[in-house]
Amino acid sequence: MAGAPPLDVDRLIDDRRTRIIVCCGSGGVGKTTTAAAIGLRAAERGRHVVVLTVDPARRLAQSMGLTSLDNTPRLVDGIGNGHADEESRGSLHAMMLDMKRTFDEIVEAHADPDRAAQILANPFYQSLSSSFAGTQEYMAMEKLGQLRRAEEWDLIVVDTPPSRSALDFLDAPQRLARFLDGRLIRLLTAPAKIGGRAYLRVLNAGFGMVTGVLTRILGAQMLRDVQTFVSALDTMFGGFRERADYTYQLLRAPGTAFLVVAAPEPDALREASYFVERLAQERMPLAGLLLNRVQRSPAARLSAAGSQAAAETLQVNGAYPLAVAALRRHAERMQQVSVQRRLAEHFTAAHPIVPVAEIPAQAEDVHDLAGLRAIGQAFGA
């Protein structure tokens, strides 16, 4: 592609200092498959890799020879390697985030057994841990932190949740932490600490108004659940905040690389642009853009217009239907190639220093390690 510096994925994964690769991008661009392909390639080049996915795609699990993915890293069989000796042989584990399980584990790790049981049984906690829109993002980052601390792998490849906006995972942990640390929580915990209805006397009018409104919106019983939950969780607040900060710092540390994955389509590239800008703003280390599903032609020397003209010439004399069909299809392909190229050039014009690598469109869906390997070869070459 004209102008953009090339993104050297192999150099990135061969560099032992690279410890975390975060794949981000909007939904439907092939992010999860790309993350798995990167993990496989790195493992086959000697790294000890764990791929953390949030996407419950059964097909992906099957393509790695696993019946399903769960919250525990599973060893993937059939990793090839060019190294003869055992010591330089790589390995690949894969896992899928179970956000409720991960949340439960944090609670169990930070509270004494009685209190943990109390929290786990709270209706508000149960909803929060399984459905709050930000929980998945928070837990993905939490799991990333855990894997990093475990020091069992020298490279973690993580794909980000299929959020409405690909950026949510940067904000969500902080939002949750802010909430848990915030004034509202102190407000909600106050009555429970003081006990009974006496809180109305000691709190100022503003607080009283707010609890009043909350009661009217949520109902008294839900508010009680929240209060019970929050006061049970009280001892863990510091821990939450600390963990969110730790992961955020981890993302900015040397050794972390962000790869933005996009398809050569207007929406996906618009999201990619936004993401690149946001990462720069947060001073997160961006390795580059992986442009997935790029249409290519082995006969690029014949232009769309030339191919179309030739098809028309032949059509007139009515012979050679195969050549007519092939030329028409080639014209369409070349047209798509130029549309995609234009989109990629727009991206590079706006972000001239962002390195780019392309992954050609695959004719068939990925079914096995060979399919993942083929993708890795495409961006590695």
Place this chain on the structure above:
Amino acid sequence: MSTRDTDWDGVRLHVVTGKGGTGKTTVAGALALALASGGKRVLLMEVEGRQGIAQLFDVPPLPYEERKVAVAPATMTRPGGDVFALVADPESALVEYLEMFYNLRHAGTALTRLGVMDFATTIAPGLRDVLLTGKAAEAVRRKTSGRTGARVYDAVVMDAPPTGRIGRFLNVTSEVSGLARMGPIRGHADTVQRVIRSPDTAVHFVTVLEEMPVQETLDGIAELSGLTGIQIGGIMINMTRPLPLPQDQIQAAAQGQLDADELALGLKTAGLDDSRGLAAALLDELAADAKTALGQELQRSRLDDAGPPCYELPWISDGVDLGGLYRLAAALREQGAA
């Protein structure tokens, strides 16, 4: 002349879901246009704050306000119609709700300052979704003031969250009822559920003919089928393309068994250089296209077996602009989806 029959006559809330990257917003926009033709008023609603509708219709970013964004084309027999758009965000919906039911408008600022807004709209499980679906239900039921009391909108089309989250999004009552066993939120959620779980509402699935989006569609249909009263609408197959070759040659093309000599001779006759080399390259292209087409046929047959009616929206090669959107709307009408 009365209006013709369509597959979803009587449906007033069209919920459009789909996996990311399948063109959910585009299809929702095309459906709104299709429903508006014939002099109807349609509201197209966005709930994820991406401003996708504004981009689709090429208008400036939309506020929390119903604005006209497009006119459906008139035909010889029918007048045009109007498509309005609304970007619904939970905070504005909450303020509106407080104002409407409790006259609590000015509480908004204090609530924001104390983080209650954050809590209510992002953290309290399910509340956000109740507020958004509640806004759609309100628009569906809204009537003009005065004695006639006509419906303000003939139909509402919601560009809903992706397939992976649609069940939870629509099933808000169970989310909320676990938490709020009584009280106004519970009451509101129950009202919303009555609209969503009625013949007035249909949930359409947008997909493309690839394995993962099709699997998500089938999973989504299975999930919603388990929720009593929710009507599954159509499967909207987006970006479909004609076969690259006649049906009986696809298999041969995929296996690289087409006649290279004949192709080369044709290319030579057309005056192209290096006809042998070119023929080999073009056969490679045809083989890739044929493999893709075979994969798509397989996915299509899975969708055909799923039960709900399938509609096809053609691939638009140079990107969907307003003109392309009208073409998609026409395709939906021709197939009886609107």
